[in-house]
Amino acid sequence: MWYVDNGCSRHMTGNIRLLEDVIKIDGGYVAFAGNKDGYITGKGTLKNDKVKFEKVNYVDQLEHNLLSVSQVCDKKFSFHFNDTECYILKPGFVIPDEWIQMKASRRNDTYVLDMSVATTTDSIPTCLLSKASESDSILWHRKLAHINYRKMNYLLKNDLVIGVPKMKFSVPDDCIPCKKGKQHKKSHKSKAKNSIVTLLELLHMDLFEPISYRSPGVSDRYVLVCD
Structure with missing residues (x-):
């Protein structure tokens, strides 16, 4: 033992x-x-x-x-203690930032916790985010132009968006508009025989830039070629 x-x-x-x-x-x-x-x-x-x-x-x-x-x-292992057991975890385990309440820094070969850090008035307050409901998560996901939920939480945690409630957003990845916007179109099958019979029934188009000469009266340097 x-x-x-x-x-x-x-x-x-x-x-x-x-x-x-x-x-x-x-x-x-x-x-x-x-x-x-x-x-x-x-x-x-x-x-x-x-x-x-x-x-x-x-x-x-x-x-x-x-x-x-x-x-x-x-040796790059880490520990986790609870009220009944102590776990030795494999190397590479990372604790999410939102789980951390306080930290004890290592001094030489022991770990020392400064309890005054949590009570001083000049310290940065700990922000504990409550979990948003599924309906609120979907609502703000739509308001923010269907942004990824991980990016939503990053923006809120770092105070990069004004007006959004400080909550942790998380819902299943089943947003239909997001799936439709990311899906790939099925490619057309090649045809052994040319079926074009009418003028302008088939167009080849290409957009390229920049070009050395600008359009008259504007500063565009793009060219659209239709053939």
């Missing part, structure tokens, strides 16, 4: 049988509660079928196995 410890700057154990590839070192001493000290005399590897942690210190006087949060995070 290993105790997940935010205040522990290094992995350490008093049971050398839990470690592999142990080497002897003179790593100094570790201060315990109650004015007790322990001495780091070895270092090894702790692993199972899921993870492997190197540089685990062996301290003979230690009665518990301690897993350092900061050392685990150095």
Whole structure:
């Protein structure tokens, strides 16, 4: 059994049988509660079928196995704590910004939370967005010219639009006008025999720019060719 410890700057154990590839070192001493000290005399590897942690210190006087949060995070893993469990998450997991209430910055190998940041008057207030109803989301989606919902939330979060309520918009992607506007037309099948029989029944058109000479009286530099 290993105790997940935010205040522990290094992995350490008093049971050398839990470690592999142990080497002897003179790593100094570790201060315990109650004015007790322990001495780091070895270092090894702790692993199972899921993870492997190197540089685990062996301290003979230690009665518990301690897993350092900061050392685990150095291997690009991350932690999630709740009222019943602690999860070690795979590297690459990103927490959405709207989930974050406060942050504890890392100082050396421990994490320190400054509670005064949330109470000072000169700090930036935390904006918690309530979730909009489906009807409100559809309404503002139409008012904003059928903009993507992710872009809608980005504009509101960064105060780039005036007059839109501060809410988190989210509805299923079933907007019919959006789907019609993004759909591709079915290509015409090629014909083995020319069926054109009347003048101007078939037109070839091309629009190109820029040209070196402007139109008389205007500044257009576009040309439409019909053949």
